[in-house]
Amino acid sequence: MRYATALGLVLICGFAGTVLADDLALPERTLPAPKSDDISPEMQAIIANKPNPNANPLWKTGEEARVSADAGAVAAIGRIPDLLTRLNLTMTAQTMDGVRVHVITPKTLPAENRGRLLMHVHGGCYVLSPGEAGTIEAILMAGVGHYKVISVDYRMPPEAYFPAALDDAVTVYRAIIKVAGAKRVAVFGTSAGGALTLETMLKLKALHLPMPGAIGVGTPMADATKTGDSFYTNEGIDNVLVSRDGFCDAATSVYAHGHDLKDPLISPIYGDMHGFPPAILTTGTRDLLLSNTVRTHRKLRRAGVEADLNVYEGQSHAQYGRGDTIPETREAFGEIAAFFAKHLAK
Amino acid sequence: MRYATALGLVLICGFAGTVLADDLALPERTLPAPKSDDISPEMQAIIANKPNPNANPLWKTGEEARVSADAGAVAAIGRIPDLLTRLNLTMTAQTMDGVRVHVITPKTLPAENRGRLLMHVHGGCYVLSPGEAGTIEAILMAGVGHYKVISVDYRMPPEAYFPAALDDAVTVYRAIIKVAGAKRVAVFGTSAGGALTLETMLKLKALHLPMPGAIGVGTPMADATKTGDSFYTNEGIDNVLVSRDGFCDAATSVYAHGHDLKDPLISPIYGDMHGFPPAILTTGTRDLLLSNTVRTHRKLRRAGVEADLNVYEGQSHAQYGRGDTIPETREAFGEIAAFFAKHLAK
Structure with missing residues (x-):
C-alpha cells in the first residue's frame, strides 16, 4: 500500500489492477559478486566462484553414486588431520548398536557441556560423504x-x-539419550542432514520417544518435489547446487529408490511439526534451498515451535560450513552452538 | 564440503579450484509463479502480478514527487473507512508537539495492552503516502x-x-514515552518506515533517550547506496520495486537533498546498533530488499540484540502488508504483535 502512487496511473495495492502472469520473463543479465563490507574476503571469494561445472552427474543407481562419493571423499578426508589439530579435537570410529559413528571430542570441554552431547547427521544428498568424509561439519561444530x-x-x-x-539416525539417537538424557542432546545437520534432522523428529514422534533439547537445521532438503520458489529464482545463481535438476535431485531419487518423494520422511515439509524442539535454521540469500529453509521456518512457527532463522548475505547452498578459517563459518557455528547452550539442559 | 564429489573431477570445498568471476552471466529465462500449498490463494495472486509497470518515475524534485504522492494517496485513503469498520477501530488526526499524527484506537482493547502504545512510521521511500494515506499499516496493526x-x-x-x-519521529517518540513510559512502547514501520525505525534508534542513542521495549523492522531501506546482493539477484523478480534504479531510489535522493546517502541516519546499516531493543524483521524471498533485511538482522545479532527474522515464501517488497483480507497479512502482523506482547512492559 505504500507505493500506491506512481503518477496516479497504477494502483499496486490490494487486488486492483491484478494481472495474472504465470510465467515472468527475465532477460539475460550479468550479476556482480557482492562485495559489501560485511562479507569477509574469504567468503567473498567463495561467493564469486564460478558455478560448480560438475553439478549434474545424473546418477541412476546407488553403485554409480557411490563411485563418485568415494572419489570425492578423498579430498574431505585429507582435510581432517589438520582440522583436528587446529581445533584441538580427537576423533574415533566406533559403532553404536550396530551403526557406524565417529565420536569427536574436544581435548578441553567446558564444564557446562560435559553432560551434553550433539548428534550430527551429515549432508550430501543421501549418497555423498561416506565414512570419515561425513564428519567435517561435526568437527567444525565440536571445535567452534x-x-x-x-x-x-x-x-x-x-x-x-x-x-x-x-x-x-534413530538407532544412534536412542543409544545417545540413554547416556545423556534427551534434554541434554541436540541433533543437527545441513542439506540432506538438515532434512534427516527433521525426519528424525517426525520418526521420534511416531515412536513416542522423547524429543531432544534442540535441533540445528541447516538449509534442509525439506521438499524433494522441487517445490519452493528459490529452486527457480536462484537457478544458476547458487554456485554449489546450480539447478533443481542436478546431482542432488538425482541422488535423492537414488536414495528414495522408488518411494514417494512426498513422504514426510523424505520431504519433511509435509510432516506435522507440532511438538518439535527449539530449532535454529541457517541459509543464504543465493541458496537454491532458501525457500525450503524459510518454508520450514514458517511451518515450525505455525506449529508453535520456537525457531530462529539466520540468512547470510550472498551465500549459496551450505557455504557457511566451508571451513574453520572462514569467519562466516565460525560465526554461523558459533550462533548454532549458542542456541544449543541456551536450550540444552546441563 | 558436502558436495565435494562430483565424479572426482572437481573440488568445490575450501578454496581449491577457486575461479574468481566478477560477473555471473545469466541466460534469459521464465520464472513460474510459486504455487505451493503454504501460500494462500490471495497471496499467490499478488505474487503472480506482472511487474509494476510504473516503477520508474525518476522524480528529481520534491514538487514532482509530491504530485505523484497526492495522486496515489487517493486510493489508499479510499480504503480507510471500510478498514476501520471491519477492524473495529477509530481514527483521529491530531498534533503532538507540533507534529501531525493519526491516533488509531481499537474499540475494545485487551487489558494487557491498555498501557501500551505503538508508534508507527510509514513507508513510501520518504516521499509517498502523505496524511491519512500513511496510516494503512498502522490500522492493520491496531486491528490485528x-x-x-x-x-x-x-x-x-x-x-x-x-x-x-x-x-x-523523535519528537513524537519523546511525547509518547512521557505518557506510556519507554518500555511500554514499540516503534515499527516498513520500507522507509523500517529504515526510519532504525534511524530513530540511532538518534535516541545520540540524544541519550531511553530505548523503546521493542521494534518492528519491515524490509528496511537500511542501505540507500544500492549495496546488497538482492538488489541484483531479485532485479525484475520483485514485482513491486522492480529495480534498484527505480522510483524508490529516486525518491530517496529527493529526500536526502544532497546529503551523503551513506550517513547512518539515511543508511542505518552503517550505524552502531549496540543497545538497540529486541527487534523483529520481516521480508520475502523475492524482495529487492531481502539482502538489506538479512544484513540488518545480522548486524543486530552481532551487536548482541535479540532479533527475530521472518522471511515469507515468494513475496516481493512489503507484500505481507497488503490488507486485512490476506491471510499472510494477518499472520505477519500477528507475529509482530506477539513479539511486542512478549517484550513490552504492561
Whole structure:
C-alpha cells in the first residue's frame, strides 16, 4: 500500500489492477559478486566462484553414486588431520548398536557441556560423504562450539536405501539419550542432514520417544518435489547446487529408490511439526534451498515451535560450513552452538 | 564440503579450484509463479502480478514527487473507512508537539495492552503516502494486534527534507514515552518506515533517550547506496520495486537533498546498533530488499540484540502488508504483535 502512487496511473495495492502472469520473463543479465563490507574476503571469494561445472552427474543407481562419493571423499578426508589439530579435537570410529559413528571430542570441554552431547547427521544428498568424509561439519561444530559430537555414518546407496539413513539416525539417537538424557542432546545437520534432522523428529514422534533439547537445521532438503520458489529464482545463481535438476535431485531419487518423494520422511515439509524442539535454521540469500529453509521456518512457527532463522548475505547452498578459517563459518557455528547452550539442559 | 564429489573431477570445498568471476552471466529465462500449498490463494495472486509497470518515475524534485504522492494517496485513503469498520477501530488526526499524527484506537482493547502504545512510521521511500494515506499499516496493526497505534505523519518533500522525517519521529517518540513510559512502547514501520525505525534508534542513542521495549523492522531501506546482493539477484523478480534504479531510489535522493546517502541516519546499516531493543524483521524471498533485511538482522545479532527474522515464501517488497483480507497479512502482523506482547512492559 505504500507505493500506491506512481503518477496516479497504477494502483499496486490490494487486488486492483491484478494481472495474472504465470510465467515472468527475465532477460539475460550479468550479476556482480557482492562485495559489501560485511562479507569477509574469504567468503567473498567463495561467493564469486564460478558455478560448480560438475553439478549434474545424473546418477541412476546407488553403485554409480557411490563411485563418485568415494572419489570425492578423498579430498574431505585429507582435510581432517589438520582440522583436528587446529581445533584441538580427537576423533574415533566406533559403532553404536550396530551403526557406524565417529565420536569427536574436544581435548578441553567446558564444564557446562560435559553432560551434553550433539548428534550430527551429515549432508550430501543421501549418497555423498561416506565414512570419515561425513564428519567435517561435526568437527567444525565440536571445535567452534566446544561440544562432544557423535556423527552418524549412516548407510547409503548401494549399501542400503530409504529409510536406512533415517533408521540409523534413530538407532544412534536412542543409544545417545540413554547416556545423556534427551534434554541434554541436540541433533543437527545441513542439506540432506538438515532434512534427516527433521525426519528424525517426525520418526521420534511416531515412536513416542522423547524429543531432544534442540535441533540445528541447516538449509534442509525439506521438499524433494522441487517445490519452493528459490529452486527457480536462484537457478544458476547458487554456485554449489546450480539447478533443481542436478546431482542432488538425482541422488535423492537414488536414495528414495522408488518411494514417494512426498513422504514426510523424505520431504519433511509435509510432516506435522507440532511438538518439535527449539530449532535454529541457517541459509543464504543465493541458496537454491532458501525457500525450503524459510518454508520450514514458517511451518515450525505455525506449529508453535520456537525457531530462529539466520540468512547470510550472498551465500549459496551450505557455504557457511566451508571451513574453520572462514569467519562466516565460525560465526554461523558459533550462533548454532549458542542456541544449543541456551536450550540444552546441563 | 558436502558436495565435494562430483565424479572426482572437481573440488568445490575450501578454496581449491577457486575461479574468481566478477560477473555471473545469466541466460534469459521464465520464472513460474510459486504455487505451493503454504501460500494462500490471495497471496499467490499478488505474487503472480506482472511487474509494476510504473516503477520508474525518476522524480528529481520534491514538487514532482509530491504530485505523484497526492495522486496515489487517493486510493489508499479510499480504503480507510471500510478498514476501520471491519477492524473495529477509530481514527483521529491530531498534533503532538507540533507534529501531525493519526491516533488509531481499537474499540475494545485487551487489558494487557491498555498501557501500551505503538508508534508507527510509514513507508513510501520518504516521499509517498502523505496524511491519512500513511496510516494503512498502522490500522492493520491496531486491528490485528489490538494495540493503540500513533502513526507519525512526518513532513515530506517538498515541505521538508532530510532529516525532517526523523526529527518528527523523535519528537513524537519523546511525547509518547512521557505518557506510556519507554518500555511500554514499540516503534515499527516498513520500507522507509523500517529504515526510519532504525534511524530513530540511532538518534535516541545520540540524544541519550531511553530505548523503546521493542521494534518492528519491515524490509528496511537500511542501505540507500544500492549495496546488497538482492538488489541484483531479485532485479525484475520483485514485482513491486522492480529495480534498484527505480522510483524508490529516486525518491530517496529527493529526500536526502544532497546529503551523503551513506550517513547512518539515511543508511542505518552503517550505524552502531549496540543497545538497540529486541527487534523483529520481516521480508520475502523475492524482495529487492531481502539482502538489506538479512544484513540488518545480522548486524543486530552481532551487536548482541535479540532479533527475530521472518522471511515469507515468494513475496516481493512489503507484500505481507497488503490488507486485512490476506491471510499472510494477518499472520505477519500477528507475529509482530506477539513479539511486542512478549517484550513490552504492561
